[in-house]
Amino acid sequence: QTVVTQEPSLTVSPGETVTLTCASTTGPVTSGSYPNWLQQRPAQAPRALIYSTYSKHSWTPARFSGSLLGGKATLTLSGVQPEDEADYYCLLYSRDGVVFGGGTKLTVL
Amino acid sequence: QVTLKESGPALVKPTQTLTLTCSISGFSLSTSGVRVSWIRQAPGKALEWLGRIDWDEDTFYSTSLKTRLTISKDTSGNQVVLRMTNMDPVDTATYYCARELRTGVAFYGMDVWGQGTTVTVSS
Numbered sequence: 001q002t003v004v005t006q007e008p009s010l011t012v013s014p015g016e017t018v019t020l021t022c023a024s025t026t027g028p029v030t031s032g033s034y035p036n037w038l039q040q041r042p043a044q045a046p047r048a049l050i051y052s053t054y055s056k057h058s059w060t061p062a063r064f065s066g067s068l069l070g071g072k073a074t075l076t077l078s079g080v081q082p083e084d085e086a087d088y089y090c091l092l093y094s095r096d097g098v099v100f101g102g103g104t105k106l107t108v109l
Numbered sequence: 110q111v112t113l114k115e116s117g118p119a120l121v122k123p124t125q126t127l128t129l130t131c132s133i134s135g136f137s138l139s140t141s142g143v144r145v146s147w148i149r150q151a152p153g154k155a156l157e158w159l160g161r162i163d164w165d166e167d168t169f170y171s172t173s174l175k176t177r178l179t180i181s182k183d184t185s186g187n188q189v190v191l192r193m194t195n196m197d198p199v200d201t202a203t204y205y206c207a208r209e210l211r212t213g214v215a216f217y218g219m220d221v222w223g224q225g226t227t228v229t230v231s232s
Contacts, residue, residue, distance in 0.1 A: 001172065036218040038156075045205060045225050046156065051218035089156055091219070097169055098146065098158035098219075 002026050002094045004101040011107045012080050020104045021072040022090030028071035033092040035073035037066055040103075041086045049088075050075060082108050111135035113145070113206050113223035120229050121196050127228060131189040131206030138164055138186045144209035145189045146219060147180060149202040157202075161209065162189055198230045 003025040012018040022035060029035060037050035048057055050066035053073065063078045073090055085108040090101040117129035131145060138145060146161035160170035162180045170178050179192040189206060204226055207219040 034216050034218060038219070045222045046207075046219075047222065048218065048220045051220065052216050055215070055217075057217075057220060091156075091158070096172055097160070100148075100156040100158060102155045 002092070002096050002099045004090060004092055004099045006088075006090060006101040006104045008102065009105040009107065011109055012077075014080055014082055014108055016080055017076065017078045018080060018106065020075045020077075020088055020090075020106070021069075022074070022092070022101050023072045024092060024094075024099075026094070029068060029073045029092065031068065033073075033094060035066065035068075036091045037064075037073075037075045038089045038091070039084075039086045040089065046089065077106075080106075080108055084108055111208060111221045113208060113221060115204060115206055115223045115226035117204075117226055117228065119227060120231065122232050123197055123230060125196050127191075127193045127196050127200070129191045129193075129204055129206075129226060129228070131191070131223060133187055133189065133208070136208065138162070138182055138189065140164055142211040142213075144211070145180075145182075146207050146209055147189075147191045148205045148207060148219075149200075150205070150225075151199075151202040154202075156205075159191070159193075159204075196230045201228065201230045203227045 005023045038046040040046045049060050054066040065076045087103045089103045114132045143164045147159040177194045207222040210217040
């Protein structure tokens with residue numbers, strides 16, 4: 001069964017750039033897994049940020065970008081803002097259906 | 110405006126069957142390419158996909174939970190129902206529904222989520 005792994009936590013200073021990764025135990029993440037990225041602030045529902053690897057929803061801030069690198073899906077935040085402090089989840093579509101990563105808790109200090 | 114809203118009991122007893130409803134507006138589950146997924150999140154834990162129903166009423170379930178789950182839609186197409194049998198305290202979680210949209214040129218994934226409904230399993 002597919003397991004999707006993410007960094008448990010990352011800390012970044014405002015204005016810096018940070019990259020979160022999303023890996024699969026079944027092999028390299030590809031565009032065929034349609035990687036999605038979600039943001040979840042405390043006590044809120046998840047909010048979609050990125051779909052199909054790098055595409056942004058109309059509400060996604062420009063500082064968020066998605067890509068594939070080194071066999072992983074990545075989410076890059078360029079010029080982190082204090083309001084970006086949240087949990088970030090990737091999800092992959094697989095033969096098992098949809099698999100979520102364990103999430104990355106991003107702290108902005 | 111596309112919205113989804115979950116509703117159902119806040120408390121269920123062990124061994125009971127949970128029934129949750131996802132009320133949708135701003136889109137139709139009868140439209141080709143539209144799907145609705147159910148996802149849950151135990152307190153302090155990651156998101157977990159439960160299953161989904163497609164516009165053509167095909168259903169797909171998490172391998173680990175498929176024997177306990179049924180997802181259906183009502184005849185109006187405005188509500189999606191999740192049934193989970195034999196509830197256990199480990200099923201205590203916030204349950205979300207989310208729209209998935211696939212068109213001829215793009216797959217938007219889970220683009221819009223409901224606010225979630227919290228279910229506690231306890232005697």
